[in-house]
Amino acid sequence: xxxxxxxxLEDATKALQVFLHSGKEYVCxxxxxxxxxxEKIINILKEFTGEIYQKPPLRASVKREVRKRKIYxxxxxxxxxxxxxxxxxxxxxxxxxxxxxxxxxxLKVGAHMKELRRIRTGPxxxxxxNYTLHQVFEAxxxxxxxxxxxxxxxxIRPIEECFEYIPKIYIKDSAVDxxxxxxxxxxxxxxxxDSNIQPKQMVAIFTLKNEAVALGNALLxxxxxLELNKGLAVEIKRVIMRPGTYPKLWKSK
Amino acid sequence: xxxxPWMVKREIIIREDCETDFNYGCPPENRSIQDYINFGAxxxxxxxxxxxxxxxxxxxxxxxxxxxxxxxxxxx
Numbered sequence: 001x002x003x004x005x006x007x008x009l010e011d012a013t014k015a016l017q018v019f020l021h022s023g024k025e026y027v028c029x030x031x032x033x034x035x036x037x038x039e040k041i042i043n044i045l046k047e048f049t050g051e052i053y054q055k056p057p058l059r060a061s062v063k064r065e066v067r068k069r070k071i072y073x074x075x076x077x078x079x080x081x082x083x084x085x086x087x088x089x090x091x092x093x094x095x096x097x098x099x100x101x102x103x104x105x106x107l108k109v110g111a112h113m114k115e116l117r118r119i120r121t122g123p124x125x126x127x128x129x130n131y132t133l134h135q136v137f138e139a140x141x142x143x144x145x146x147x148x149x150x151x152x153x154x155x156i157r158p159i160e161e162c163f164e165y166i167p168k169i170y171i172k173d174s175a176v177d178x179x180x181x182x183x184x185x186x187x188x189x190x191x192x193x194d195s196n197i198q199p200k201q202m203v204a205i206f207t208l209k210n211e212a213v214a215l216g217n218a219l220l221x222x223x224x225x226l227e228l229n230k231g232l233a234v235e236i237k238r239v240i241m242r243p244g245t246y247p248k249l250w251k252s253k
Numbered sequence: 254x255x256x257x258p259w260m261v262k263r264e265i266i267i268r269e270d271c272e273t274d275f276n277y278g279c280p281p282e283n284r285s286i287q288d289y290i291n292f293g294a295x296x297x298x299x300x301x302x303x304x305x306x307x308x309x310x311x312x313x314x315x316x317x318x319x320x321x322x323x324x325x326x327x328x329x
Contacts, residue, residue: 005299006324007312010291019324023258050255061326072257089257092325118327123259124296132298133311140315149286156293158281162324165258172271176278191271194263208273209280212292226268240292246277 003118004126012159014240022122025089030100032082034109044106045074057098069094123164131155160212163204167194170206176246179213185234187225197222214239299327
């Protein structure tokens with residue numbers, strides 16, 4: 001299988017968990033095991049959009065129990081004999097191999113996944129910023145041999161870009177170091193924040209210079225944070241910034 | 254019908270107008286190359302054949318870094 005695979009380096013590996021929860025898009029080639037009229041294939045695929053129930057396949061890294069997954073969209077690209085090429089956008093944790101199998105059952109002829117290419121995971125898509133191993137190698141050599149950073153700075157993206165679709169809370173300079181030491185974020189430390197944050201939702205804590213500080217779970221909604229003057233706002237789950245980057249302005253007890 | 258996370262629109266709401274001191278920290282695009290690598294991620298186009306894990310190991314070697322991890326297995 002090919003396609004978009006985020007690779008995080010050094011401290012950025014702490015941010016990898018965001019991709020476990022990120023929405024995905026794939027182009028899939030499905031092989032049917034019998035002849036089915038085109039119209040029927042298209043209709044059945046439509047039925048597989050919305051909420052579906054899926055039991056993870058035998059070779060899966062999660063517990064094998066039926067779970068609900070959202071299929072945002074399925075678009076048929078091409079049908080040729082028993083081969084169906086389609087694009088699917090889905091929630092994290094959807095097994096496309098299983099989806100093909102289940103579509104095959106619904107069509108009563110059986111089917112399997114023949115080829116799969118991931119074209120999106122969260123903010124990383126198959127665009128001009130999607131690089132091959134060869135291009136990474138070239139950029140690394142230019143830097144190593146000639147000290148030329150230009151290509152490397154294109155191939156590598158700041159970790160902050162991984163959080164594009166995660167709601168953000170921007171904090172005051174004075175709150176940064178405490179967060180780097182794992183303290184809960186309190187409301188007075190907040191300068192600005194995204195709309196529509198809900199309690200329990202994963203949020204990214206950013207500085208006012210747009211640097212990632214940490215990932216956490218919101219304890220309050222955007223509205224509650226704006227209404228209240230004190231109290232805990234975010235439980236910190238993963239610290240990304242190194243302590244000492246910002247001055248320590250908090251008092252220890 | 255649910256919309257995918259990448260189509261959700263958000264806006265930033267200001268709670269308190271604050272300044273940031275440029276003596277500390279650094280906007281991502283101004284980082285030194287070393288910090289840029291330390292806090293960097295690659296949107297890699299995985300080739301067919303090797304596992305996601307092998308690909309991450311290659312990147313680690315190519316860039317001569319201590320740690321490189323992938324976000325979500327794409328089966329070989």
